[in-house]
Amino acid sequence: MNFWLLKSEPEVFAFADLMRAPKRTTHWDGVRNYQARNTLRDLMRVGDRAFFYHSSADPTGIAGICEIVKSGYPDHTAFDPKDDHFDPKSDPAAPTWYMVDVRAVVALPQLLTLAELKATKGLEKMVLLQRGSRLSVQPVTAKEWAIICKKAGVPA
């Protein structure tokens, strides 16, 4: 099993929204970055787990845990001229952008804030904490996963 971190702005879509969604599941659409696309398309597998991170929020931090329930498939929102993430260059015959489906597993008892993550030993090399890191879909090591789950008080 592999581990990941997914960023979302809670004003747009929060972890609580995922908990309320039908089957607690949603399409992780709208990613328009090639490195993140490669992860979605090539690396994520059904059964993988991901932290759900609230960015551009007050405070920012990890809100919950979700599970990949469908591996990469074309992001159809790229073909919709009315969609905010429309990309006229993405060809339905050879899609540029991909998405996965994720299902909420559990909310953390309380938000694990960015400040707390920064102060936690063993997370120094976490992608999220690197200077200038903006990746919205990023890998988490098994070690980092275990440290964070322990800190948050949820089973790893």
Added chain:
DNA sequence: GCCAACGTTGGC
């Protein structure tokens, strides 16, 4: 609201 860092675009 500010601004640093990053990714993309497009002229050459």
Added chain:
DNA sequence: GCCAACGTTGGC
């Protein structure tokens, strides 16, 4: 292929 300009991300 280089690189300046631009738009976006995201913490503060």
